[in-house]
Amino acid sequence: EAQVTQNPRYLITVTGKKLTVTCSQNMNHEYMSWYRQDPGLGLRQIYYSMNVEVTDKGDVPEGYKVSRKEKRNFPLILESPSPNQTSLYFCASRGATEAFFGQGTRLTVV
């Protein structure tokens, strides 16, 4: 079954404490990306990766990092989270015909 798996699903953290949200896909897709979803703004792309070791900024990259050491994994890293990064985050993996999304990670930074 085609799957994009994110962990954790829910996370509450404090300002400044580094965190990583993991994302893994089992479809051998080259293209993966991270989005954040905020009310009234839809989904906005944070970072994307065209292949292993190839990453680039999306529309809202400030405060985030990513890495792509293996094709299946694309973790999102917040080195020093701030309250304005409280949001719902989605990882996506795109094939030739459609994108597949993870179930989301609801992050709260206090």
Next chain:
Amino acid sequence: GNSVTQMEGPVTLSEEAFLTINCTYTATGYPSLFWYVQYPGEGLQLLLKATKADDKGSNKGFEATYRKETTSFHLEKGSVQVSDSAVYFCALSDHANDYKLSFGAGTTVTVRA
């Protein structure tokens, strides 16, 4: 740049009512157009898509037609069910960057029995 504008919600309907969600877009060239659906507590799923002008995408009773002249891709369903309650997102990808999706703000639809 690319942008997608969809009607604001929330939309509340009774079962068997007709649903339409308007979506218009701005893009260079001829983008591919999508509707994604997000059920409560889940990620986004592709509902339907259209890749060229006058194409009609359809799935699960939903339809949308790619209208180049009005730059629109309105979603319709003739008779909604309670199980259609979800957030619906219109999105596009252009051929300059075929993999990047640009999303509208989302429309929350609630169907009451």
